[in-house]
Amino acid sequence: MLEELKLAVVDANKLLETSGLVRLTWGNVSEIDRASGIFGIKPSGVAYSELEPSHIVLVDLEGKQVEGDLNPSSDTKTHLELYRAFQEVGGVTHTHSVYATAFSQAGRELPCLGTTHADHFYGAVPVCRALTAEEVAEDYEANTGKAIVECFEGINPMEMPAVLQHFHAPFTWGKNGMDSVKNSIALETCAQMALSTLPLAPNLGGIPHHVLMKHYQRKHGPDAYYGQL
Amino acid sequence: MLEELKLAVVDANKLLETSGLVRLTWGNVSEIDRASGIFGIKPSGVAYSELEPSHIVLVDLEGKQVEGDLNPSSDTKTHLELYRAFQEVGGVTHTHSVYATAFSQAGRELPCLGTTHADHFYGAVPVCRALTAEEVAEDYEANTGKAIVECFEGINPMEMPAVLQHFHAPFTWGKNGMDSVKNSIALETCAQMALSTLPLAPNLGGIPHHVLMKHYQRKHGPDAYYGQL
Amino acid sequence: MLEELKLAVVDANKLLETSGLVRLTWGNVSEIDRASGIFGIKPSGVAYSELEPSHIVLVDLEGKQVEGDLNPSSDTKTHLELYRAFQEVGGVTHTHSVYATAFSQAGRELPCLGTTHADHFYGAVPVCRALTAEEVAEDYEANTGKAIVECFEGINPMEMPAVLQHFHAPFTWGKNGMDSVKNSIALETCAQMALSTLPLAPNLGGIPHHVLMKHYQRKHGPDAYYGQL
Amino acid sequence: MLEELKLAVVDANKLLETSGLVRLTWGNVSEIDRASGIFGIKPSGVAYSELEPSHIVLVDLEGKQVEGDLNPSSDTKTHLELYRAFQEVGGVTHTHSVYATAFSQAGRELPCLGTTHADHFYGAVPVCRALTAEEVAEDYEANTGKAIVECFEGINPMEMPAVLQHFHAPFTWGKNGMDSVKNSIALETCAQMALSTLPLAPNLGGIPHHVLMKHYQRKHGPDAYYGQL
Numbered sequence: 001m002l003e004e005l006k007l008a009v010v011d012a013n014k015l016l017e018t019s020g021l022v023r024l025t026w027g028n029v030s031e032i033d034r035a036s037g038i039f040g041i042k043p044s045g046v047a048y049s050e051l052e053p054s055h056i057v058l059v060d061l062e063g064k065q066v067e068g069d070l071n072p073s074s075d076t077k078t079h080l081e082l083y084r085a086f087q088e089v090g091g092v093t094h095t096h097s098v099y100a101t102a103f104s105q106a107g108r109e110l111p112c113l114g115t116t117h118a119d120h121f122y123g124a125v126p127v128c129r130a131l132t133a134e135e136v137a138e139d140y141e142a143n144t145g146k147a148i149v150e151c152f153e154g155i156n157p158m159e160m161p162a163v164l165q166h167f168h169a170p171f172t173w174g175k176n177g178m179d180s181v182k183n184s185i186a187l188e189t190c191a192q193m194a195l196s197t198l199p200l201a202p203n204l205g206g207i208p209h210h211v212l213m214k215h216y217q218r219k220h221g222p223d224a225y226y227g228q229l
Numbered sequence: 230m231l232e233e234l235k236l237a238v239v240d241a242n243k244l245l246e247t248s249g250l251v252r253l254t255w256g257n258v259s260e261i262d263r264a265s266g267i268f269g270i271k272p273s274g275v276a277y278s279e280l281e282p283s284h285i286v287l288v289d290l291e292g293k294q295v296e297g298d299l300n301p302s303s304d305t306k307t308h309l310e311l312y313r314a315f316q317e318v319g320g321v322t323h324t325h326s327v328y329a330t331a332f333s334q335a336g337r338e339l340p341c342l343g344t345t346h347a348d349h350f351y352g353a354v355p356v357c358r359a360l361t362a363e364e365v366a367e368d369y370e371a372n373t374g375k376a377i378v379e380c381f382e383g384i385n386p387m388e389m390p391a392v393l394q395h396f397h398a399p400f401t402w403g404k405n406g407m408d409s410v411k412n413s414i415a416l417e418t419c420a421q422m423a424l425s426t427l428p429l430a431p432n433l434g435g436i437p438h439h440v441l442m443k444h445y446q447r448k449h450g451p452d453a454y455y456g457q458l
Numbered sequence: 459m460l461e462e463l464k465l466a467v468v469d470a471n472k473l474l475e476t477s478g479l480v481r482l483t484w485g486n487v488s489e490i491d492r493a494s495g496i497f498g499i500k501p502s503g504v505a506y507s508e509l510e511p512s513h514i515v516l517v518d519l520e521g522k523q524v525e526g527d528l529n530p531s532s533d534t535k536t537h538l539e540l541y542r543a544f545q546e547v548g549g550v551t552h553t554h555s556v557y558a559t560a561f562s563q564a565g566r567e568l569p570c571l572g573t574t575h576a577d578h579f580y581g582a583v584p585v586c587r588a589l590t591a592e593e594v595a596e597d598y599e600a601n602t603g604k605a606i607v608e609c610f611e612g613i614n615p616m617e618m619p620a621v622l623q624h625f626h627a628p629f630t631w632g633k634n635g636m637d638s639v640k641n642s643i644a645l646e647t648c649a650q651m652a653l654s655t656l657p658l659a660p661n662l663g664g665i666p667h668h669v670l671m672k673h674y675q676r677k678h679g680p681d682a683y684y685g686q687l
Numbered sequence: 688m689l690e691e692l693k694l695a696v697v698d699a700n701k702l703l704e705t706s707g708l709v710r711l712t713w714g715n716v717s718e719i720d721r722a723s724g725i726f727g728i729k730p731s732g733v734a735y736s737e738l739e740p741s742h743i744v745l746v747d748l749e750g751k752q753v754e755g756d757l758n759p760s761s762d763t764k765t766h767l768e769l770y771r772a773f774q775e776v777g778g779v780t781h782t783h784s785v786y787a788t789a790f791s792q793a794g795r796e797l798p799c800l801g802t803t804h805a806d807h808f809y810g811a812v813p814v815c816r817a818l819t820a821e822e823v824a825e826d827y828e829a830n831t832g833k834a835i836v837e838c839f840e841g842i843n844p845m846e847m848p849a850v851l852q853h854f855h856a857p858f859t860w861g862k863n864g865m866d867s868v869k870n871s872i873a874l875e876t877c878a879q880m881a882l883s884t885l886p887l888a889p890n891l892g893g894i895p896h897h898v899l900m901k902h903y904q905r906k907h908g909p910d911a912y913y914g915q916l
Contacts, residue, residue: 019252023477023643023644023647024640024643024644025685026574026577043686044684044685044686045684045685045686046686070686071683071685071686074676074683074684096573096574096647098647098650098651098654099654101572101574101651102651102654102655102658103658104572105571105572105651105652105655105659105662105665106655106658106659106662107659107662108658108659113334113396114330114333114334114396114397114398115325115396115397115398116255116325116330116398119255130665130666130669131669132668133666133668136668136669136672137668140672140676167571167572167573167665167666167669168572168573168669169572169573169574182253185252185253186252186253189252189325189327192327193327193330193331193334194334195654195657195658196327196328196331196424197331197334197335198657198658199424199427199428199657200331200332200335200337200424200427201334201335201336201337204334204335204336207334207359207396208359208362208396210361210362210365210366211359211360211365211396211397214365214369218303218369225300225303226273226274226303227254227273227274227300228272228273228274228275228299228300248710342792342854343788343791343792343854343855343856344783344854344855344856345713345783345788345856348713411711414710414711415710415711418710418783418785421785422785422788422789422792423792425785425786425789425882426789426792426793428882428885428886429789429790429793429795429882429885430792430793430794430795433792433793433794436817436854437817437820437854439819439820439823439824440817440818440823440854440855443823443827447761447827454731454758454761455731455732455761456712456731456732456758457730457731457732457733457757457758481706481872481873481876482869482872482873483914484803484806501915502913502914502915503913503914503915504915528915529912529914529915532905532912532913554802554803554876556876556879556880556883557883559801559803559880560880560883560884560887561887562801563800563801563880563881563884563888563891564884564887564888564891565888565891566887566888588894588895588898589898590897591895591897594897594898594901595897598901598905625800625801625802625894625895625898626801626802626898627801627802627803653883653886653887656886656887657886
């Protein structure tokens with residue numbers, strides 16, 4: 001079932017590696033079919049270059065594995081919590097990409113220092129707190145998802161499709177799996193730019209609000225005019 | 230019409246990606262045919278690897294789309310302003326390359342710290358101011374071009390084929406599209422070198438004037454002796 | 459003899475180069491067959507791309523070359539000391555990868571700043587002291603191995619499969635040759651992440667202990683649930 | 688004439704690009720035939736991927752072009768001065784590789800911080816002064832070579848096959864062209880390592896002398912035991 005979705009999940013996971021965002025098997029992408037409430041996700045520990053549609057594990061919104069012989073990504077429950085809470089999200093990506101992970105490890109939000117950032121994220125990318133010892137012991141991956149949802153109280157996840165978890169790494173999302181990978185690429189590049197910008201201008205406050213708004217809106221607003229229709 | 234120019238625009242845009250200057254679709258190259266006053270530019274949001282000459286959009290110096298079914302780059306009006314004001318310019322490139330963008334975001338000019346820089350840019354690469362809220366609201370991309378032209382009052386654009394727009398990213402230009410991409414590659418590499426040089430010598434003032442002059446002239450002066458004739 | 463092992467040693471050494479960990483011939487991998495007490499190691503100074511199983515040098519635990527016409531890696535005696543002292547180790551990798559070598563040169567342990575690190579190394583990666591002039595003169599490579607073993611008194615090498623030798627570079631190990639290369643890749647990436655994290659949070663103490671324990675255990679503990687069985 | 692040498696010069700120049708040391712056409716390699724006193728060098732401004740043996744320009748030790756239709760590298764007179772002064776040198780490489788150029792621009796010698804450096808360079812890589820206005824005006828490229836030779840008074844160029852020219856970039860040399868490129872790769876990597884090491888240990892003095900001596904000697908001394916015989 002959902003053969004097209006499984007193929008899309010394969011392609012999105014392969015892009016993770018070819019774009020240089022992951023080393024070894026440190027990342028995973030999923031995509032959901034909202035009609036059936038089922039998402040496909042990368043199996044755990046399988047090399048990207050060897051992924052085939054038949055490897056993709058299908059999971060429903062109760063967390064039940066409905067198809068696939070392999071174990072799903074160990075981060076599956078985090079994806080599940082995000083799909084449950086963020087109704088418009090169609091795809092989720094998790095990586096340990098170097099520069100976004102550096103901000104995560106430092107527990108520092110990624111400030112919006114330029115239009116590259118504003119084209120994708122409407123303001124500073126927030127930091128989600130680390131889990132408590134109790135949350136880790138009880139259900140680590142599900143509680144990671146819940147902590148992200150808690151962090152987004154009052155934030156529209158479609159305007160801010162990324163989060164940096166303290167001591168851990170980024171999660172991004174989007175309209176579908178491929179879109180969530182593109183947001184991971186954007187996040188990593190913006191983090192790299194910020195790491196080079198901060199030593200040049202340590203007290204930089206971020207871009208003027210009218211520039212942020214313009215850039216975000218020309219790509220994502222109701223009158224967006226970037227790309228083809 | 231202008232089949233050779235369209236092919237040149239395709240090749241120059243593809244080099245943008247293979248040289249590592251762009252991620253996703255964050256960059257565009259155009260080239261102008263001065264005889265007809267028409268330039269060809271990348272369509273918006275199309276992947277570099279899939280570009281074909283028939284995709285290239287032709288635009289005249291009034292900004293009218295004269296050929297092509299796709300929407301031109303959203304930065305087209307900026308290219309247009311540069312072609313109007315800088316009569317000798319034959320090609321324009323815009324990227325969000327990481328290190329040049331870091332200097333743009335920081336609002337710091339790129340100092341001439343060595344001969345690599347002097348071989349391409351006659352002095353420090355200037356920073357163009359950010360637009361006001363009014364300029365953004367009125368016509369963002371055209372006003373970006375006008376701000377660059379304003380910044381170049383008293384600067385010969387053929388001796389300084391690059392600018393860093395504050396909070397945004399670099400624009401470069403040259404004799405033709407491919408030449409403008411080469412200036413983007415040179416700019417990015419010089420920015421990367423500067424980011425590594427500054428921590429080693431924070432008070433470095435820049436290269437001696439006689440070295441700057443010698444290097445720039447041996448590549449670009451009337452008695453240039455670099456390359457083949 | 460040991461044809462499979464020689465092929466595995468070739469593959470692991472080739473991964474050293476394709477993963478970007480080595481330049482020129484600055485790295486080597488070995489793997490041991492514990493049943494016979496013989497390990498295979500890269501010959502000295504041979505290009506990775508040209509390696510064939512017949513080039514692999516076989517050495518026993520007395521350090522005697524038992525097969526192969528080429529000289530083994532000049533670091534062979536270091537590998538030998540590690541195999542002698544660390545009974546569970548099945549493969550050893552030595553590289554001069556840039557970021558891990560930076561920590562080695564600085565004589566600073568690599569702190570555990572996030573879960574990427576915790577997934578592979580149970581705590582900070584230790585620094586092994588430089589050799590004395592006497593140890594260098596007597597038997598440089600063997601004494602390097604002995605200094606590492608001395609450094610690991612009280613540390614379980616299977617929980618901490620890496621060391622940074624002061625003024626020199628890292629050594630890693632694992633269940634077999636390929637596993638030791640993967641630990642080199644993990645070490646290099648964690649070192650790169652740390653170099654980007656430290657300027658963002660100079661006083662960062664490292665991740666909470668319950669997060670370290672959780673991540674290490676979910677990949678390596680008795681109830682590990684990462685990957686396929 | 689000298690067909691083998693021309694092929695070797697082509698291969699060495701191509702390695703310059705495939706190893707990532709150069710962008711555009713910012714680098715050149717030459718190799719000398721000491722019997723005839725003739726060296727072959729890359730033509731100016733030609734793309735590395737298109738180089739063929741027939742493009743290589745042959746020049747004698749008087750600086751006379753003895754074969755080849757193309758203009759030789761604009762740095763030819765610098766190579767010539769090095770061949771004249773350093774009798775044992777068989778090949779010369781010039782690049783603007785990013786990290787070695789950063790040290791050149793900063794006018795800082797590259798300290799010997801570890802064994803990677805000690806394996807190739809016997810101590811800190813020296814900085815050659817910038818030329819005076821008079822030297823630039825008189826004969827820029829020849830005087831660059833003469834300034835390097837002046838800088839090496841009392842230094843054995845075979846033990847220190849590299850120099851960093853202030854405000855400019857590195858030159859390296861070796862037994863032949865390919866060996867000089869390998870020294871460029873080693874220099875660039877050591878410069879990159881140093882740039883990552885210095886923030887971790889700002890007051891690091893360099894490696895102990897007995898470690899430097901051991902590493903240099905095991906690769907280059909009379910009793911060298913690295914590689915195959």
